[in-house]
Amino acid sequence: MSPAMSSASPAPSRLDLLAAMLRIRAYEERIVAFHDEGPFPHVCTSVGQEAAAVGVVSALRPDDQILTNHRSAGHLLARGADPGRLLAEVMGRSTGYCKGKSGTLHISAKELGVILTSTIVGGELSLAPGVALSRSMLGGEGIVVCFFGDGAACEGIFHESLNLASVWNLPVLYVCENNQWQAFVHRKETMTGDHVGPWAAAYGMDHLTVDGNDVEAVLEAATCAAAQVRQTRRPFLLEASTYRQRGHMEPHDQSYVDPAEIEAWLAKDPIDRLSARLLDAGELTPQGLEALRLQAREAMNAAAAFAQASPFPDPSELTTDVYA
Amino acid sequence: MSLMNAHEALGQALAEEMQRDSRVLMFGEGVATKRKDLLEAFGPQRVRNTPLAEGIIAGTAAGAAATGLRPVADLLFAPFLCFAMDGIVNSAGKLRYMSGGQFEFPMVILAMTGGGWTVGAQHNHNIEAWFVHSPGLKVVMPSTPADFKGLMKAAIRDDNPVLFFMDMALGFEPGEVPEGEWIVPLGQAAIRREGTDLTLISYAKTVHTCLAAADALAGQGLSAEVIDLRTLKPLDEATLLASVRKTGRAIVVHEAGALCGVGAEVAALLSEKAFDALKAPLVRITGPDAPAPSSYALEQAFMPQPAAIAQAGLDLVQRDALVGR
Numbered sequence: 001m002s003p004a005m006s007s008a009s010p011a012p013s014r015l016d017l018l019a020a021m022l023r024i025r026a027y028e029e030r031i032v033a034f035h036d037e038g039p040f041p042h043v044c045t046s047v048g049q050e051a052a053a054v055g056v057v058s059a060l061r062p063d064d065q066i067l068t069n070h071r072s073a074g075h076l077l078a079r080g081a082d083p084g085r086l087l088a089e090v091m092g093r094s095t096g097y098c099k100g101k102s103g104t105l106h107i108s109a110k111e112l113g114v115i116l117t118s119t120i121v122g123g124e125l126s127l128a129p130g131v132a133l134s135r136s137m138l139g140g141e142g143i144v145v146c147f148f149g150d151g152a153a154c155e156g157i158f159h160e161s162l163n164l165a166s167v168w169n170l171p172v173l174y175v176c177e178n179n180q181w182q183a184f185v186h187r188k189e190t191m192t193g194d195h196v197g198p199w200a201a202a203y204g205m206d207h208l209t210v211d212g213n214d215v216e217a218v219l220e221a222a223t224c225a226a227a228q229v230r231q232t233r234r235p236f237l238l239e240a241s242t243y244r245q246r247g248h249m250e251p252h253d254q255s256y257v258d259p260a261e262i263e264a265w266l267a268k269d270p271i272d273r274l275s276a277r278l279l280d281a282g283e284l285t286p287q288g289l290e291a292l293r294l295q296a297r298e299a300m301n302a303a304a305a306f307a308q309a310s311p312f313p314d315p316s317e318l319t320t321d322v323y324a
Numbered sequence: 325m326s327l328m329n330a331h332e333a334l335g336q337a338l339a340e341e342m343q344r345d346s347r348v349l350m351f352g353e354g355v356a357t358k359r360k361d362l363l364e365a366f367g368p369q370r371v372r373n374t375p376l377a378e379g380i381i382a383g384t385a386a387g388a389a390a391t392g393l394r395p396v397a398d399l400l401f402a403p404f405l406c407f408a409m410d411g412i413v414n415s416a417g418k419l420r421y422m423s424g425g426q427f428e429f430p431m432v433i434l435a436m437t438g439g440g441w442t443v444g445a446q447h448n449h450n451i452e453a454w455f456v457h458s459p460g461l462k463v464v465m466p467s468t469p470a471d472f473k474g475l476m477k478a479a480i481r482d483d484n485p486v487l488f489f490m491d492m493a494l495g496f497e498p499g500e501v502p503e504g505e506w507i508v509p510l511g512q513a514a515i516r517r518e519g520t521d522l523t524l525i526s527y528a529k530t531v532h533t534c535l536a537a538a539d540a541l542a543g544q545g546l547s548a549e550v551i552d553l554r555t556l557k558p559l560d561e562a563t564l565l566a567s568v569r570k571t572g573r574a575i576v577v578h579e580a581g582a583l584c585g586v587g588a589e590v591a592a593l594l595s596e597k598a599f600d601a602l603k604a605p606l607v608r609i610t611g612p613d614a615p616a617p618s619s620y621a622l623e624q625a626f627m628p629q630p631a632a633i634a635q636a637g638l639d640l641v642q643r644d645a646l647v648g649r
């Protein structure tokens with residue numbers, strides 16, 4: 001590892017945070033547009049959860065590693081992924097991060113330190129301690145960040161993962177994006193209490209629950225949590241309270257959701273909140289905001305064009321990469 | 325060469341590989357307690373006890389393997405693998421492919437199974453075929469102490485996940501084991517006895533059952549070849565086809581049930597690629613489609629026995645005489 005790899009990146013400005021969230025939103029909206037145009041692969045969008053992704057990933061260093069779940073586009077984009085290669089992967093094209101062999105639900109990008117997108121709910125929790133064990137035993141200062149949902153916290157592997165990471169002193173920053181929904185079931189039906197964070201106490205692990213729709217609050221909490229994991233080489237559980245603004249997957253369907261709940265959470269939209277703050281503080285003008293939005297949309301249109309122009313994998317790829 | 329049992333041979337393989345490669349580590353329930361010698365030699369970082377949590381043991385092995393370590397995870401008894409299936413099958417077996425080849429999963433999953441100890445179906449279940457059926461995994465199941473050592477060393481050095489099954493009845497049987505650098509490559513069957521009239525195909529403890537049956541058949545004037553598959557995936561097709569092309573008759577023997585088992589695969593292989601050489605239909609002698617019993621009498625009835633194999637061999641040859649081939 002080069003010294004540059006381990007040094008912290010400069011803290012992002014509020015405008016950087018906004019731009020990063022707008023890119024994620026524009027990416028997901030581009031996917032929604034594809035669905036409006038015709039048949040397109042199912043995708044679990046992260047609309048509404050941009051602050052959790054950008055806040056946490058902005059607190060990381062280049063030598064940190066990430067494991068995530070089916071709703072991973074925000075984490076990947078915040079980590080610097082090329083949206084063209086992401087969309088190409090979603091569309092099964094050979095220019096995707098996984099040569100078109102993962103599809104939307106399993107994108108990994110070793111070059112970015114993204115080890116796994118798991119669509120086995122809890123698969124990321126299952127692998128995280130092992131990745132952190134490699135970090136511990138092979139040296140380096142990097143930590144491992146594991147993003148999972150409130151639904152995954154109900155899997156048995158959640159308990160096994162946190163327990164092992166704690167007894168083995170592994171540098172894992174667990175990040176639960178509690179978006180209130182677990183596919184088509186509200187979390188109120190599946191867990192007592194409103195928060196996953198306090199469950200960490202059972203494993204002797206520190207935890208914090210943060211307003212996951214406030215990117216500055218998430219960044220601050222994640223920076224503290226990551227610093228603690230880095231220094232103590234012990235796990236930490238950060239919970240971001242947030243909301244899945246769209247249906248579980250595209251094509252969109254929220255017919256089973258209480259409209260009042262949606263309305264209440266839309267009022268806390270993370271992008272609106274930060275832009276309002278910046279407008280109030282005079283750090284951004286309405287025209288500036290519009291320009292940022294447009295820039296993000298144009299970038300995603302270019303990404304979509306790249307993906308659409310990309311070839312499918314050759315059929316001979318069907319049986320390659322099965323064995324090393 | 326020195327005389328040792330399979331447990332000792334495995335211990336020697338583990339110690340030698342841990343000595344050779346600092347990325348090799350071992351963990352599982354009681355591993356550090358039971359393998360004091362490894363713990364003393366390599367320290368608590370590389371020889372670890374785990375919580376009773378097979379799911380995370382397997383997942384941790386997969387995560388560690390993807391990022392530079394070469395773990396050996398001891399899952400104790402094969403039925404416990406049911407708790408570990410996700411890490412093994414969905415992660416270790418699939419994520420190389422799904423990532424477009426970005427990651428490798430050099431890891432070994434060790435588990436015991438098989439009749440002989442009257443432990444019953446929640447400790448004894450020959451599930452090796454499940455993993456043969458899952459892409460991305462390799463499967464070995466040795467029959468001799470020398471192979472326990474040589475296959476374990478090969479498994480640790482392989483860059484793919486390897487399921488390593490120990491037939492527990494073989495654990496304390498002594499055998500000659502070569503010293504030092506002794507590798508048995510994955511995917512190579514062994515011809516345990518040469519013969520010309522029929523081929524007995526097996527792996528693990530029933531290889532010895534087949535050898536006893538071959539002795540009995542020799543007494544009846546029949547010459548049986550005995551093949552020990554050793555690796556169930558990848559299967560050594562060439563050795564199987566060459567033998568059956570020579571003898572024209574085959575009996576597959578294993579303790580696991582017949583349905584969709586290794587014997588079914590061998591039967592399909594022979595009919596696809598050596599149909600013209602077959603003088604008689606292939607016969608399978610296997611455990612029944614029933615949970616492994618714990619009563620001694622029932623367990624003996626569960627396991628293939630030499631007399632049944634020898635009788636099947638005689639019947640096969642006599643059948644030929646009847647149909648005039």
Ligand SMILES: Cc1ncc(C[n+]2csc(CCOP(=O)(O)OP(=O)(O)O)c2C)c(N)n1
Nearest residue numbers: 071119120121149150151152179181182183
């Ligand atoms: C092991 C497993 N069980 C069920 C599913 C189906 N499934 C996919 S996503 C999902 C909901 C997960 O909820 P949560 O962890 O809260 O994540 P979110 O979708 O809310 O981001 C379910 C049930 C699955 N993919 N894997």
Ligand SMILES: [Mg+2]
Nearest residue numbers: 149150179181
């Ligand atoms: Mg959820």
